Amino acid sequence: MARDYYEILGLQKWASSDEIKKAYRKLAMQYHPDRNQGDKEAEAKFKEIWEAYGTLSDPGKKQNYDTFGSAGGGWNPFWGWGFQAEDLGDIFSSFFGGGFWGQSRGWARRSSERRGEDLEYDITIDLKTSIYGWKDTLEFNKREYCDSCDGAGWSNKKTCTTCNWHGQVTQTSQSPFGVIQQTRTCPDCNGSGEEFEDICSECNGEKRVLKKQKLDIDIPAGIDDGMVIKLTGEGNAGVGTKTSWDLYVRFHVNTQEKWLTRDGVDLHYDLEIEFIEAVLGTKKEVNIPVIGKRTISIDAGTQWESILKISWDGVKHIERDAKWDLLIHIHIPTPTKLSKSERDLYENLAKEKKLNVNSKKWVFEKIFW
Ligand SMILES: [Zn+2]
Numbered sequence: 001m002a003r004d005y006y007e008i009l010g011l012q013k014w015a016s017s018d019e020i021k022k023a024y025r026k027l028a029m030q031y032h033p034d035r036n037q038g039d040k041e042a043e044a045k046f047k048e049i050w051e052a053y054g055t056l057s058d059p060g061k062k063q064n065y066d067t068f069g070s071a072g073g074g075w076n077p078f079w080g081w082g083f084q085a086e087d088l089g090d091i092f093s094s095f096f097g098g099g100f101w102g103q104s105r106g107w108a109r110r111s112s113e114r115r116g117e118d119l120e121y122d123i124t125i126d127l128k129t130s131i132y133g134w135k136d137t138l139e140f141n142k143r144e145y146c147d148s149c150d151g152a153g154w155s156n157k158k159t160c161t162t163c164n165w166h167g168q169v170t171q172t173s174q175s176p177f178g179v180i181q182q183t184r185t186c187p188d189c190n191g192s193g194e195e196f197e198d199i200c201s202e203c204n205g206e207k208r209v210l211k212k213q214k215l216d217i218d219i220p221a222g223i224d225d226g227m228v229i230k231l232t233g234e235g236n237a238g239v240g241t242k243t244s245w246d247l248y249v250r251f252h253v254n255t256q257e258k259w260l261t262r263d264g265v266d267l268h269y270d271l272e273i274e275f276i277e278a279v280l281g282t283k284k285e286v287n288i289p290v291i292g293k294r295t296i297s298i299d300a301g302t303q304w305e306s307i308l309k310i311s312w313d314g315v316k317h318i319e320r321d322a323k324w325d326l327l328i329h330i331h332i333p334t335p336t337k338l339s340k341s342e343r344d345l346y347e348n349l350a351k352e353k354k355l356n357v358n359s360k361k362w363v364f365e366k367i368f369w
């Protein structure tokens with residue numbers, strides 16, 4: 001069991017949201033990876049602080065934590081937004097830009113850029129949408145460049161007093177060979193020449209902010225179960241850059257609706273007809289789900305389990321210029337319940353064909369073996 005979140009932030013259980021925020025910012029200032037580069041202890045400490053704050057700053061998670069002693073398996077900002085999984089470790093690593101402060105001014109920013117994360121979105125659609133296509137609006141959270149601190153994670157910038165904006169300090173020491181001058185990177189500002197007084201209140205030092213997105217997408221006609229569409233630049237922004245990574249939308253298709261089933265580019269429809277209809281032939285008006293009304297011609301002498309193929313020009317296949325096939329599977333069930341007059345007709349038919357049938361037994365006896 002992890003340590004108590006309140007304890008981590010040095011708070012009492014009844015701390016107000018303002019106090020929680022204040023405590024986080026104070027500790028984050030102290031242990032932020034920007035200020036403790038390579039310090040594993042500070043890194044672990046900061047991780048704890050960030051996780052504690054992530055839970056206690058969210059009213060829903062805080063209530064869960066206060067009631068059950070857990071926020072529900074750790075803080076994942078993507079829950080409830082259609083995402084299956086997003087590696088929290090990856091998000092956390094955005095703090096560890098490295099080099100942001102450590103390099104010379106000017107090109108420091110470029111070298112400190114870090115790639116963002118691709119996002120995944122799972123969407124379930126019905127058979128009709130998969131055939132005809134449609135539009136949808138995806139709602140999800142993504143991380144964007146923090147404009148408030150210009151991607152720095154800090155605010156209230158001022159000139160470093162140790163190096164006076166030079167980024168370097170010169171030390172002199174006495175040696176047997178004379179005075180030695182040594183110039184090295186300023187330890188207080190890590191060479192940036194600047195000091196920051198406060199952690200950015202918008203991004204809490206993360207350099208990116210989590211924002212709700214609403215994205216309209218076109219669902220292409222013919223999309224199939226398991227297909228993935230890549231939306232370039234709709235994923236998380238990188239750290240220290242406005243460039244965004246990609247969003248992958250994975251489609252799950254309910255491939256069956258009543259008696260209509262989709263299998264790739266084929267549609268199968270199960271149709272039951274009367275034995276007499278199979279013998280004499282007919283035209284049947286059928287209301288097929290998704291497709292609508294169709295008149296289906298049954299030839300005289302149609303056999304059990306035969307398949308009628310109807311080329312259907314309604315929709316083209318997504319990947320190639322092919323048309324859908326509608327395959328009608330003919331089922332001819334043997335009647336099990338006959339009215340008195342129907343039974344007479346069947347018996348007359350049997351007489352005509354000189355068949356030895358035992359209709360009385362067939363109808364009234366139950367057979368147990
Ligand atoms: Zn910020």
Ligand SMILES: [Zn+2]
Pocket residue numbers: 160161162163164165167168186187188189190191192193194
């Ligand atoms: Zn300095």
